[in-house]
Amino acid sequence: MFEKYFLFLLSFLFSLSFATAQTGSMKGWITDTKGVAIPFTTVHLKNKNVSVQSDSLGFFEFKSLEYGDYQLVFFSLEKEKLTKEIKLNRAEVYLQVTLDELQQNLNEVVVVSKREKNFGRNYLIAVENFGIYEGKKTEVVEMSEINANVATNNARQVYAKVTGLNIWESDGAGLQLGIGGRGLSPNRTANFNVRQNGYDISADALGYPESYYTPPLEAIERIEIVRGAASLQYGTQFGGMLNFRFKQGCNNKPIEVLFRNSVGSWGFFNTFTSVGGTVNKGKINYYSFFQYKRGDGFRENSGFDAYNGYAAMSYQITPKFKIEADFTRMNYLAQQPGGLTDKNFNDGLIRSSFRKRNWFNVDWNMGSISLTYKISEKTKVNSRNFGLFASRYALGNLERINVVDFGGNRTLIKGNFMNIGNETRLLHEYNLLNKNNTLLVGSRVYKGITRARQGNGNDGSGADFYYLNPDQLENSDYLFENINYSLFAENIFRLSEKWSVTPGIRFESIRTSAEGYFMQQVFDGAGNLVVQNKTEESLGRQRNFVIGGIGVNYKINPKNSIYFNFTQNYRAINFSDIRIVNPNFKVDPNIKDESGFTADIGYKSSKSKYFNFEATLFFVKYNDKIGQVLRADQPPLYLDYRFRGNISDARNLGLEFFGELNLIQFFKKDNQNIEWTLFVNSALVDARYINTEDNSIRNKKVEMVPPLMLRSGMQFRFKDFRATFQFSHIAEHFTDATNAALTSTAVEGVIPSYQVADLSLGYRYKQFRLEGTINNLFNQYYFTRRAEGYPGPGIIPSDGRAFYLTLSITL
Numbered sequence: 187m188f189e190k191y192f193l194f195l196l197s198f199l200f201s202l203s204f205a206t207a208q209t210g211s212m213k214g215w216i217t218d219t220k221g222v223a224i225p226f227t228t229v230h231l232k233n234k235n236v237s238v239q240s241d242s243l244g245f246f247e248f249k250s251l252e253y254g255d256y257q258l259v260f261f262s263l264e265k266e267k268l269t270k271e272i273k274l275n276r277a278e279v280y281l282q283v284t285l286d287e288l289q290q291n292l293n294e295v296v297v298v299s300k301r302e303k304n305f306g307r308n309y310l311i312a313v314e315n316f317g318i319y320e321g322k323k324t325e326v327v328e329m330s331e332i333n334a335n336v337a338t339n340n341a342r343q344v345y346a347k348v349t350g351l352n353i354w355e356s357d358g359a360g361l362q363l364g365i366g367g368r369g370l371s372p373n374r375t376a377n378f379n380v381r382q383n384g385y386d387i388s389a390d391a392l393g394y395p396e397s398y399y400t401p402p403l404e405a406i407e408r409i410e411i412v413r414g415a416a417s418l419q420y421g422t423q424f425g426g427m428l429n430f431r432f433k434q435g436c437n438n439k440p441i442e443v444l445f446r447n448s449v450g451s452w453g454f455f456n457t458f459t460s461v462g463g464t465v466n467k468g469k470i471n472y473y474s475f476f477q478y479k480r481g482d483g484f485r486e487n488s489g490f491d492a493y494n495g496y497a498a499m500s501y502q503i504t505p506k507f508k509i510e511a512d513f514t515r516m517n518y519l520a521q522q523p524g525g526l527t528d529k530n531f532n533d534g535l536i537r538s539s540f541r542k543r544n545w546f547n548v549d550w551n552m553g554s555i556s557l558t559y560k561i562s563e564k565t566k567v568n569s570r571n572f573g574l575f576a577s578r579y580a581l582g583n584l585e586r587i588n589v590v591d592f593g594g595n596r597t598l599i600k601g602n603f604m605n606i607g608n609e610t611r612l613l614h615e616y617n618l619l620n621k622n623n624t625l626l627v628g629s630r631v632y633k634g635i636t637r638a639r640q641g642n643g644n645d646g647s648g649a650d651f652y653y654l655n656p657d658q659l660e661n662s663d664y665l666f667e668n669i670n671y672s673l674f675a676e677n678i679f680r681l682s683e684k685w686s687v688t689p690g691i692r693f694e695s696i697r698t699s700a701e702g703y704f705m706q707q708v709f710d711g712a713g714n715l716v717v718q719n720k721t722e723e724s725l726g727r728q729r730n731f732v733i734g735g736i737g738v739n740y741k742i743n744p745k746n747s748i749y750f751n752f753t754q755n756y757r758a759i760n761f762s763d764i765r766i767v768n769p770n771f772k773v774d775p776n777i778k779d780e781s782g783f784t785a786d787i788g789y790k791s792s793k794s795k796y797f798n799f800e801a802t803l804f805f806v807k808y809n810d811k812i813g814q815v816l817r818a819d820q821p822p823l824y825l826d827y828r829f830r831g832n833i834s835d836a837r838n839l840g841l842e843f844f845g846e847l848n849l850i851q852f853f854k855k856d857n858q859n860i861e862w863t864l865f866v867n868s869a870l871v872d873a874r875y876i877n878t879e880d881n882s883i884r885n886k887k888v889e890m891v892p893p894l895m896l897r898s899g900m901q902f903r904f905k906d907f908r909a910t911f912q913f914s915h916i917a918e919h920f921t922d923a924t925n926a927a928l929t930s931t932a933v934e935g936v937i938p939s940y941q942v943a944d945l946s947l948g949y950r951y952k953q954f955r956l957e958g959t960i961n962n963l964f965n966q967y968y969f970t971r972r973a974e975g976y977p978g979p980g981i982i983p984s985d986g987r988a989f990y991l992t993l994s995i996t997l
Contacts, residue, residue: 210274211622213247213563214281215505216240216260218437220468222502224285225434227262236744239311243508243558243566247313247615249622250683260285264438277617280563287438306331307347307846309792310410312686312739315384316568316611317419318626318676319412321688321737321749323786323802325349327409333901333910333946335959335990336403337448337456337479341365343944343961344403346897346912348411349802349842350869352890354971358484358985359454361492361518361548363400364971367413368784368806369838369873369891370425372971374398376760377425379416383432383498383512385554385572389603390634391421392696393668393761398578399516399550401430402477402494404446404458414784414806415753418674418690418735421630422756424784424806432498432512435462435473443997450990453482453489472499484985485523486539492518506560513553519649520546522580525587525973525980527932536967536983543596544582545649546976551575569610576603579651580976581643586931587980597661598643598653605634605668621680630672636761638702639663664702664723666761671695688737693730696758700725729779731756745792752785759812774831782807796852799845806838811875813923815883833923834878836888840871860904867897875923883923892919892937908948915941921972932980933972940968942984957992961985 216224223244230237231248240246253274258281260268265285272279308326310319325348329336334343339360341353354364354372366372374396380388388395408431412420416427436442441463448456462473474497482489498512524541554572561567580599583591611628641659644650653659676690706719735753742748757780788802810832846865873888887893899912918939920926926934943963949956965987973982 210251210253210277211247211249212251212256212258212272212274212279212281213245214283216244216246216262216283216285218265218285218468219287220464221505222437222464222468222471223508224262224265224437227260227265227285230259230261232257232259239314241314243560245566247622250620250680278563307844308408309790310412312678313613313624313626316566316613316626316628317412318624318678318688318690320624320678320686321739321751322415323413323749323751323788323804325411327411329403329406329408333908333948333957335944335946335961337446337450337458337990337992338454338961339363339400339403340944340959340961342914342942343910343912343946343959344409346899346914347844347846347865347867349800349844349867350804350840350871350895352892352895352916355984356971356973356977356982357488357490357520358452358988359479359481359490359492359520360400360403361490361520362398365428366890367425368804368840369871369888371890375428377423377757378428379420379423379426380428381420382430382514383554384429384556385570385609386605386607386632387430387514387550387552387574389574389576389578389601390605390636390666390668390761391632392670392758393634393666393698394601394603394636395423395760398548399514399576401432401514402458402475404477405432405460405475405496407431407433413786413804414755415735415737415751415786417733417753417755417784418676418692419626419628421670421672422694422696422733422758424755424757424780424782424808432496433460433462433473434498434500435464435471437464437468437471439463440465444994445997446992446994448479448990448992450481451988452484453480454988454990455480456992469502470499471502472497474498483521483523484988485537485983487521487523487542487544488539490518490520492516492520508558510556510558511554514550516548516550518548521649522546522582522977524583525932525978525982527588527930527980528928528935531967531969531981531983534967536986540587541583541591543591543647544976545580545651547577547579547581547649547651549577564615565612567610567612569608571606571608573606574603577601578603581649581651582976584975584979586933587978588930588932593645595645595654596643597640598651599640600638600651602637603634604636605632607632607670618679621682623680624678625675626677627675628673630670630674632668632670632672634668634670636666636668637664638666638761660705660707662702662704664700664704664761667697667699669697684741686739688739689734690736690753691732691734693732694756696729698727698729698758700761729758747790748788749790750785750787752783754781754783756781772829774829777812777831778810780812780832781809782811795848797845797847799843801844802842804838804840804842808836808838811836811888813875813883813889815880815923834875834880834883836873836875838871838873838888838891840869840873842869843867862900862902864900865898869895871895886923886925887920889920889922889925892917906950908946910946911943913941913943915939916970933974933978935972937970937972938968940966940970940984942966942968953996955992955994955996957994959990961988961990963987 227240229246256272258270310324312320364372370377376396380397388397410429413426420427444460446458456479458477460475477494480491494516500510522544523539552574556570558568614625640661642654674692679687701724703722733754737751740748786804790800813833815829850862873891875883894917896915902909922934928935946959971982
């Protein structure tokens, strides 16, 4: 029945797309002198004081304009500014715009000033990169404008202006990213649909959405974030979509080389080299990099070595047809220092380690091929094929941190991931009732296969990732499979110059299967195996469902707008929820998927000379929320553990606010040599468990949800010198649904409130750039995470004060 409703709506939207009506629009394609498309160009319409940004193909459009004379101004980095006088006297005016290369004698400071005007925070435009974002909460981090420690992927600095994020700091090298928004767990960013260049990069987008790979921020152009409303276009999740968009090769050179070398505290060293350019008369653009970093780590037994490589090429075969391909390879080996007890931490032993035999190895290989074809000026299609072959191996002692490691065999957990998929999107512009509207329809086909094994490793202390008994593992051996088919559609109906409505719908078909065995073992007091039972399982689950949503946008004027969005969400259970053996937690065998919705209403004011801000009120509703409850073993042990299952319904209510004040405007106007801003980013969140008969969690606070998150800072630039100071305050919050304050294992308990400050400086001279950062400026002792498994179990202390220095050269 749901499928019929979906097909009916899809046919209805298609029928609208062919309706004919009078129009008044200006659109065009922006290229350089060699015919290569120039993406993300700012096009300013002076008559109406409004701007748009060209998409990745250099396409831009102004809609619903009255007939008359207009003046368009085109701005793009490293290109000459262009002004064009246009007469709109027919339904549609199409422009072919060519931007010249920037003249060498132009003052470089002027270019830098334009680029850094918003100091790193932006928004996705209504239609961009085959996505619709009208009536949605979006945020963009422009990496070229960020003054931060990108050598270590310091998330606290990079995401300082993204509202409502709780950030886990599991390692000081940035090997893994852990962020969660609006009351969602930050665990390996699993509550976001994480992508690079528009395709999935997590282990399995449905069955195991954890991201063990984080792109190096030195290679990233921008980071795009869409909140819960992203589920209609990007799949089932509550957190939203997080997309890392890589840099491209220089448009005006056949080759450009960047060398970046960084050194820092605790033996940190990072080298990053990229090569890119444009050849074959501007038709071929390429970009590649290699990165190596190593370090001894803040704590004992926390050294690491990491390698990362990337290669990408795009070929503009014709003005209408483009092909893009990329490949990524990453491998790292890290020693895991384990967790601490509360007493260890309170006694100041934050650099100590009580696990010397724990190791973690990740190997990530993925690639994509994308085809884009412009059928007409109104219609274009993109088809992206992607695949991943990866593994993560964890070896060590998983016992509670209050149990001394006396040696013996270690636990080895191996996960091997292989998936392949295709996403095809068609974007169509059409006219209806005198207004231009936009239709996006798409499909997704995805298959993921995961091999998850757990058994005994050797009793040594090195990184030896092999099983003692590979033919009969002591814990479990499973093969998981996910097959997913999706159809989705969204449409922007522009009711007037001020009002737009964007409904959307998504049909999902998910088939999950698991086949394998797990072992149940009983030991006597001397550690001898008394009973061993092997249970074989063959499980399968099919789900077909439809989710929908609607967004409304009201543009008060070119600088101020109000948006509202309501979108249903759905999140499938993870493979680790089905079968994993860990003495610190147990999983309900009847665990099932989550469902619910996300709603938000916001006010956005941008491009003001003095003050920019955005305020958003949100509400997230969970049904059958998966969470963790503190329970105890039966006598005689009485040891506590986390029980994971569908523990209750929950609701998260919050207010997000971001404001930025341009201080220099109060002293001297229109000074291109100096900029000085002050920003405040805050979130108030109340997340509670509701509709439950379990008295231990009724009306308790949802775990991993700080009730207050405050980040503020000051940014200063004088000519080629930049300085950024920022301060973060995160309020006390809990790590389990019962809101336990303290436990003997340190796996549960409060995360006390903490404050941390960072300072970054940068200076550029011609092709040289020198950067310096002091993270945790005042050397605060704090932690953001209590882990039940790797890299714990127990408290994972954050790094103390650290110094980093980077020198880069561009040739």
